[in-house]
Amino acid sequence: MQQHQIVSREQWIAARKAHLAHEKELSQARERLAEERRRLPWVRVDKNYVFDSPNGTVTLGDLFKGRPQLVVQHVMFAPDWDTACKNCSFWADGFERMVPHLAARDTTMVAVSLAPVAKLEAFKKRMGWTFDWVSSGGNDFNYDYEVTFTREQIDKGVPKYNFGTTPFYGPELPGISVFYRDEAGEIFHTYSCFARGLDMMNAAYQYLDLTPLGRHEDGLPYPMDWVRLRDQYEPQATKACRG
The missing domain is CATH 3.40.30.10 (Glutaredoxin)
Known part of the structure; x- marks a missing residue:
């Protein structure tokens, strides 16, 4: 995991607002894409x-x-x-x-x-x-x-x-x-x-993308190697992800 600068609340708000501008650009692009999708031929x-x-x-x-x-x-x-x-x-x-x-x-x-x-x-x-x-x-x-x-x-x-x-x-x-x-x-x-x-x-991936570790799939044989059927996860799997 990369090192993060520790800042004041005011500095964090400034950085977050700069990132918010990029998020709004993506939202607007996604809306344009959705409109284009609805216009596709059938x-x-x-x-x-x-x-x-x-x-x-x-x-x-x-x-x-x-x-x-x-x-x-x-x-x-x-x-x-x-x-x-x-x-x-x-x-x-x-x-x-x-x-x-x-x-x-x-x-x-x-x-x-x-x-x-x-x-x-x-x-x-x-x-x-x-x-x-x-x-x-x-x-x-x-x-x-x-x-x-x-x-x-x-x-x-x-x-x-x-x-x-x-x-x-x-x-x-x-x-x-x-x-x-x-x-x-x-x-x-x-x-x-x-x-x-x-x-x-995939809503779970979208939530993971909000977190500092993200999808945490670097170094795996393939990106979704970690995924299991819902009833096959072991309790210790959560700790293993923290390394």
Whole structure:
């Protein structure tokens, strides 16, 4: 950890106000970016995707639950895995209690994974989650929205992840896709984000960014090496982070 100058309260306020000006610049840039995002063109969804849910099969249109907007969190959970990806679960912990707030603004949020429903339900119970989670194991949804890749695609070495900007680092990768359903029932794909584009949706990371140590990931084999499933953290892990 770097050494910090110790100053008076008045000097700290002056430094904080200078930093506040930079924060306001970022906020204004973020607002401009959000407006630009809302102006992006849309793509009509022509495929009739059918998913497996705990209550039987449902279509992509059903997932909207009568609302015009749908946010899909692509959670990495391959059919032969026993648990979902620990990093995706880190995000899922964050949006678990967001669902009613999004619904109040005409937006439904669901998780989608390749694993069969029985595995999704078992893991959901273990984690104490209540959000809707459906299986795309019987359709091309994960492949079409580029979060699952075939061995042939990976062997070719031509990146398709994150719009071709990020090399493959596995057959299952994280993402978020957004859809709109109009009054006629037509569905449109309006937005997707991947890789570091998901960062802004992780509230825990945003809180860590406020602290002196930040994410404290320097020197790790990879940035999220420290992340565990919520029920796998050991009590002494907190002390280990202080070194």
